[in-house]
Amino acid sequence: MMLKLKSVQLLLLLVTALMASGCGNQKEVTVQNPANQKEPQENTAQQDNQEDTLEQFKLLASQVKEPGEVIAFLDANMPKVNSEQGDQLFMELEKFYDRYVPSLNDNFLTMLSKPETAQKMNEIGYPMDINNIKGDDTLKQWLLDQQKGGLALGNTEGQFYWKVDYKTLHKYDKYVSNDIKSYIALKALETEKNYFEDGTIAITREELGDRILKAEYYLTEHPDGLRAKEVLQIYKQYLNTYLTDYRYDAIDDKTLKLLPTVKKSYQSFMSEHPDSKTTILVKKYLEVIDKNKDVIYQKGTDSIMGPPKEDIQSFWDSLEMKVDSLFVS
Template sequence: MTNLKKSKLIAALILSAALTLSACGDKSETKNNDTNTLQENTPSAPNDNSDKAGNNGAAGEESEAAQDQLVAEFDALLQQEGNKLPEAFEFIEKHVNSLTPERVSHLLLSVEDAQIAALGGLADRFYEGDTQERIGKIFEIGDSLDELIGKATDEKLKALFTETKNSGYQLDPTEGMFNPDPDYRVAAAYANKATGDVKDYLQLKAKESGERSLRDAALVIGWDELLTRALAAENFTKQYPDSKRIKEVKAMLINYTTTVFYGANNTPLFGYDNKQMEPDAQKAYESALKEAASGSSPLLDELKAFMDEAAKNKYKLTESLEQFRNELVPLNYE
C-alpha cells in the first residue's frame, strides 16, 4: 500500500470515528430500536452482554469531594504519556458505581475522545513492516480480536491485538485492509449508569460497532433495520437537542437518511438497470408507514410523501420521481 493511500485510509478512519456512519440503535426502539441487545465479542465485557454497572451490587456513591477527586484522577490519567486507555477502562470498571450519572458520562465521553485522538497512531502500527500481510494470513471473516489473539503465534502481533482490544477497539477489515476502530460496545456496557443522552448516544454507536450499516459501499443490514436506526437518531436529536454529542448524532442521521432514500453505491434503492425500487426496501418502508402516526416523525412524513409519489409510477425511478427525491432529501445538505 502506498503512503498516500495509507494516509487517506487512516484519515478516513479518524473522521468516521469522530462523526460516524460504522455504520448504523436506543431510546425510541421497541422492535425497531432494541439497543439493549448489544452485539457479541465486546472487549472487556461479558460475552452475555450483561450490564456491568447496573446490577452488580453497587455500594453507593462516594461523597461529592471523593467523586471530584476520582474524576480528577481519571482526567490526569488520560493526560499522561503513552497509551493509558487500558487503564482508563479499568478505572471506569472499578469506580463506575461510586459516581453520579453526570460524572460517569464525563468519564465515558472523555475516554471516547481519547480513543479518537489515539486512533491515528494506533492505525500506523497496523501498517508497520509486513503487519498487514501477517494479519491476512491468520484472519478469517468474522474473527474477533479475542479469536485473533488465540490464533497469533507471533508475540509482537499478539501484543498488538491485545493492546488494541484492551484499549476499547475492534478490528475493522475494510477493502482488504485491517484497521483498529473504536468498539462502542465497551463503553455502552456502562451506559445505564450515565445520563440519558449519553446512554442513548453510546447505544446508537454500539449498534454500528456490532454491525456496520455500510461496508465497502454496500448496505449490509436490512432496509427495516436501516430505517430503525435512522428513526433512533432522529429521536435523539428531538429529545436531546443540547447534548454534547448532538453534532455526532446529527451526522449519523444525515448518513442514515441519505441511505434510506438513495441506498448505497453497491446497494441502490432503485436498480441501475430496471430502475425499480428494491422489493425488500419497499416492503420495509410500507410496513413502517402503516404503523406510523402522521406528524410523529419528520423522517417518516418525508418517507410517506416519497412512497406516495413512487406509487404513482409503480415504484419506478422516473425523472419526475428523481427530481422529487432530490428536493426532498438533497445529497449536499448540511
C-alpha cells in the same frame, strides 16, 4: 428585734436558693445542632472527590501510552461517582479515543505494510479472533492490549483498522445518565456491524430503518442531550443512505424504477411506526415516487442510468433541511 433578724435571714436564704435553682436550670439548657448539620460539608467533600477524579482522569488520558490504562481507571472509579460525573468521564474517554485511534491506525498501517505481519493477521479468520494467531506472541499481545483498552478490530475490503468498541462500553451504563446510555446503545450497533461497506448498504434496509428509529428516539427524548449534535449527524447519514443510496440492489436496470421490495419496505415502515417523525419524511418521499410512477432515474445517453428525475433530486437535496425542521429548534 431577733424575730426581724431571723426573718431577714430566712428571706436571704430563700432568695439564694431560688437563684441557685435558676442557675442550675440554665446549665441544663443546651443548643442541639441539627442532625444533618454536617451534611453540607460531607456533600462538598464528596463533590470535591468526584471533581478530583475527573481531573485525574484528564491528566492520565493525556499521558498514557496504552488504552488499557484509561479503562482500568474508569473500572475502578466509575462506581464512586454520580451519573453527572459519570457522563463527564465517559465523554473524556471519547476525547481520548479521538486523539489515540487515528495515530494508532497510522502505526497499524505501517505494521501491516510488513509482509510477515500481514501474513500473521490473515490467521485471525472470520469471525475475527486474535487468539488464532500462532508463532508471534508479541503481535498477538499487542492486539489483545488494544482490545482491553475498549477497541475493536475492523476489516473493510481486506484492510484492518481499530475502532471504538461501544459494545464493551455498555458496562458503564449503570454509572451514566439515560442520555449517555442511549447514545452508547446507538453507537454499539455500528461496532457490531457497519451499515455501509464496499459502496453499498451492508445491512438490510429494515435493519437500517431500526437504526434510524433509535437515533430518532435519542433526539426526541434528549433534544438538548450531551451528544445530540453527534446523533443528529448519525441520523442524517442513516436517512440519506436509506432514501437515496440505490446502488446495485434497489433499481430495475431496464425500467429505472424503484424495485417493489424497496418501496414495500418504506410502506411497511410507515404502517409500523405511524407516529415517528421519520415517517413524515418517508411519506413525503413516497408521494414524489408515486408522482413519477416509481421511476427514480432518467435514461442516460452514454449509459443505461442517467441522473435522478428532477423532483427526486430536488427531494434528496432538501432532505437535510427537512430533517433540521423536525429536530432542530
